Amino acid sequence: MLTPLIKNLTAIQQRIDANGDLDFFDLDLNSLSTDPFLLYHTTTGRITYCNKAFEKSFGISGQEIRLPEFRSETLIDTEDVSLFNAKLAELGSLLPEERASLRFSCRYQAKEGAEYMCTMMRLLADNLVFIELIRPVQSGFFGVTNKTTGEMLADAEQMLDFGTWIHDRKSKHIYWTDGLKRLTEYQIDKPETAGSIDESYYRSLIIRDDAYYSQIERLREGMRQGGYEVKYNIRTHSGNIKTVLEKVKLEYDETHNIQLGMGIVKDVTDYEKALTSLSEYRMMMLESEDKFHYGLWEYDYTKDEVLWSDGMYRIFGYDPKTDRELVKVDRDIYKKHINEDDHYRIEEQSRKISNGADDYSWEFDITTADGQLRTISTYAKVLRNRQQEAVRVIGTSRDITQLKEYERGLETKIKELNKSNRELESFAYVASHDMQEPLRKISTFGQRLQNKFSEELGEDGRMYIDRMMASAESMRNLIDNLLEFSRITSNNAYEKTDLSQIVQQVCEELDMKIEENQASVDVQVLPVVECISSQMKQLFNNLVNNALKFRSPDRPLQIRIRSELLSQKEVRERHLQPYKKYAHIIVSDNGIGFEQQYADRIFQLFQRLQGKSEYPGTGMGLSISKKIVENHNGMISAESAEDQGATFHIILPYSQ
Structure with missing residues (x-):
């Protein structure tokens, strides 16, 4: 603030030296500082000027202070006069081009006992000194009491x-x-x-x-x-x-x-960055609200005021750009749109808050401003003061109309599918029962022909009877497998089951068959999983029987069954439920194998890669195995090469 004075120092000094007139200030210097200040003439030892703040604080007029008999030492505390004179001499020894100034504490006594401190002394010219005074702060802020206005400004500049x-x-x-x-x-x-x-x-x-x-x-x-x-x-x-x-x-x-x-x-760099980030976040929120059909809202209990985001206006059928100023958003706006039968639920939420609930959620139907019916899902968080009184509620509401339609459509499809499955099961049972009866008669009459008329039939006749009986037996096995396939469902309860014990039971039941085929079964420790034990037993029975059937005549059959934990990377790659534990069970053999191009075909109903005469069966064993695994929310696949054996990979969740 001294700049206007500094720039006119030469003219001021010349005026003093030329005519000795001490009343030369036709400029208004009061704007230089709001604190009291003096201009002190070192040659005469007199005060040549004081501002209005000084006159008011010390009760001395400018004319009075410039009288020849007035001595400036009378204003200084007697203990500090020598310090003042020493600092004045020190100031005079400094070079003017160094913008000579000194800062020190020197007490000045004002009227009514008030005390000021001389905190800054500045050499304006060879014999003209600017002295600024400031009153010590009595409120207990240490380190500020002796600071000049300039020092406090510098501190403020640095802090702000x-x-x-x-x-x-x-x-x-x-x-x-x-x-x-x-x-x-x-x-x-x-x-x-x-x-x-x-x-x-x-x-x-x-x-x-x-x-x-x-x-x-x-x-x-x-x-x-x-x-x-x-x-x-x-x-x-x-x-x-x-x-x-x-x-x-x-x-x-x-x-x-x-x-x-x-x-x-x-x-304002940090402020602008924060403002830009806030603006970008707001745009992202607006785009997100529009894309995912939700909105944010807030209710202030102290002001009885409801605030809506743009998304809330859209949910209720309003245009946030044109309707924001036209539509009054308050508690009653909900009653305007919610069906009358659900108005009581609004009061229920209020009672929950009054009873101390920290959050709540509910679904309700509305009629929008443009007449559409929508279903809204809301979640809200209650903010309370120290007295546990609710002061604000903030929440999010989402338009779930389309989701509800999908759910209803899915429920309808599930009902239709369940009905179809029941009809299929009923049909399979009836069909198998009705088809079993003719087969039983064929088998019965065939046996009677063999027993009573064997000699009359001759060799060709007996051959035809044997083939007829074998075909009837194959047909009965096929019907039994079809009935078994249709009955594989998830209606039974899942229980924690040790798969090692299941495989042990299977091997015990197939012990004779394994021994006849000179096969070996190597079973490592298998996990305990939630499953339907009877279906797991059937799964491993089918896989072991499959290996026994398609053994190679050139080498002893070896069957290996082992397990490992499926990694999360593999879980993602197979598009399974993330962060869920899965067991990877591997069943391998060294049989005749098959070409990899048929790896999917072998799991289809009635699909066979070899002829019936060489490898008898219905072609349903692996189809049943696949349905069992899928019934347990798992996966099964196979890999093989001709004459290189086959490996089956079974993925099962540890828990359903």
Whole structure:
């Protein structure tokens, strides 16, 4: 604030020296500081000027203080007079070009016992000293009591990250505070920055981008109106990009030309980044609300006020752009849209909150502003004060109309599927029963023919009877397998079952068959899983029988059954439920194998890769195995090469 005075020091000094007139200040110097200050003449030892703040605080007029008989020492505490004189002498020994100033504590006694401190003494010319006084702060803030206004301004600049400047348009120089130098990352203690800075330097820091040019008109208008506020980007002395907010006050001469400019520059880089992030987040939320059909809302108990996001307006059939100012959003708006039969549920939620609930959720049907029927799902969180009184409720509401339609459609499909399955089971049972009866008669009559008329039939006749009986038996096995396939469901309860014990039971039941085929079965420890034990027994029975059937005549049959935990990577690759544990059971043999191109075909009903005569069977064993695994929410696959054996991979969840 001393800049106007500093720039006229030569004229002031010449006026004093030329005519010795101490009443030379036709300038208003009160604006230099709101604290009391003096101008002290070192040659005469007299005070040449005091501002109005000094007159008010000390009860002495400017005329009185400049009387020849008035001595300035009378204002200083007697214990500090010697200190004042010593500092005055020290100040005189400093070079003027060093902008000589001293900061120290020296007590001044004002009227009514008030005490001030001389906190800064500044040499303005060879014999003119500026003395600033400030009253100690009595509120207990240590470290501030002896600070000058300038020091407190410097502290404020550093804490709040701003700087100030004064621009003399005639000299085209700018006086910067240390705060502005710090903001622009200019070297504070650099000798060339001790005085004013050339106007062109600051202009060189400004980045002429879209943000700058968009405010040119505002700047021009401010130049005419006495001040302006603009925001732009600068590149600091160190090359960093900052966003600053500048507020400027202008003073004009009698011809309305700008004479003096004073400004404050604030670093708002972090604020702008936060604002940009907030704006991006808001746009993301708006897009998310629109895409996923939900909205956010808040109810303030203290103001009885409801706030809606754009998504809430859309859910209730309003246009957030055009209807926001037209539609009154309050508690009654819900009753306007919710079916009357559900109004009592609104009161239920209020009672829950009154009874201490911290959150709640519910579904309700509404009729939108444009007449559509929608189902809404809401979840809300209750915020309470220290007295546990509800002060706010914040929540999210989602339009689940389409989801409900999908659910209803799915329920209908499930009912139809269950009905179809029941009919299929009924049909399979009836069909198998009705087909079994003719087969039994064929077998019975065939046996009678063999027993009573064997000799009369001759060799050819007996051959035909044997083939007829074998075909009837095959047909009966096929019907039994079909009936078994149709009955594989998940209606039975799942129980934790040790698969090692299941496989052991299977091997015991097939012990004779395994021994006849000179086969070996190597079973490692298998896991305990939730399953239907009877179906698991059938699964392993089918797989072991399959290996026994398709053994190679060139080598002893070896069957291996082992297990491992399926990794989460494999869980993702197989599109299974994430973070769920799955057992990978591997059943392998060294039989005749098959070509890999038939790996899917072998699990289809009645599909056979070999002839019936060589490898008898119904072709349903692996189809039944696949249905059992899928009934347990698992997967089964096979890999093989001709004459290289076959490997079956079974994936089963540990829990259903």
